[in-house]
Amino acid sequence: ETGVTQTPRHLVMGMTNKKSLKCEQHLGHNAMYWYKQSAKKPLELMFVYNFKEQTENNSVPSRFSPECPNSSHLFLHLHTLQPEDSALYLCASSQDRGTGGTEAFFGQGTRLTVV
Amino acid sequence: GQNIDQPTEMTATEGAIVQINCTYQTSGFNGLFWYQQHAGEAPTFLSYNVLDGLEEKGRFSSFLSRSKGYSYLLLKELQMKDSASYLCAVMDSNYQLIWGAGTKLIIKP
Secondary structure (H helix, E strand, O other): OOOEEEEOOEEEEOOOOEEEEEEEEOOOOOEEEEEEEOOOOOOEEEEEEEOOEEEEEOOOOOOEEEEEEEOOEEEEEEEOOOHHHOEEEEEEEEOOOOOOOOOOEEOOOEEEEEO | OOEEEOOOEEEEEOOOOEEEEEEEEOOOOOOEEEEEEOOOOOOEEEEEEOOOEEEEEOOEEEEEEOOOOEEEEEEOOOOHHHOEEEEEEEEOOOOOEEEOOOEEEEEEO
């Protein structure tokens, strides 16, 4: 148990569906992240929120839309995805963004399959 | 560009010692992290090095040489539960984590 909870754990969706991934952290952290993890590839940072404000969007397609209503919750809204978007989506949090040595705590991820 | 290299897969025997290497080329350096990730689970923090030298934490140790752009994770007295992927990540000058693709470690009895 890392203190970061993601739901659902598994999701299968069609290319025309709309779904949302949810992340919640109970650590009192100020920064939250969405990562994409594909097999045998490095973790890809998608979005960063610091104190509820989006600070980074790493050229992510608009079919992925993040939302951070408060510092404990983070959502990733999905619509009209492509099969190549199938991957493990990881949420993480850290005490602050922009501080050396600050370790990130990860959720167990949502295994997304787009059919 | 920024790059982290680590072996894709390694195999070792229970009770033995294994060293997982990581080399990096990044824009600036604010520390190097090692994470462990069991299949289907969250990556979990193992170690952080920002100064040269060896950091020991139980059966696991991590070494850093900033001049060589090199780190290794040393696992001693290997146990079957150590079978996992080990991720190397470097924090660059913008405090962004640059990740390696991970090393899958297989432990055999």
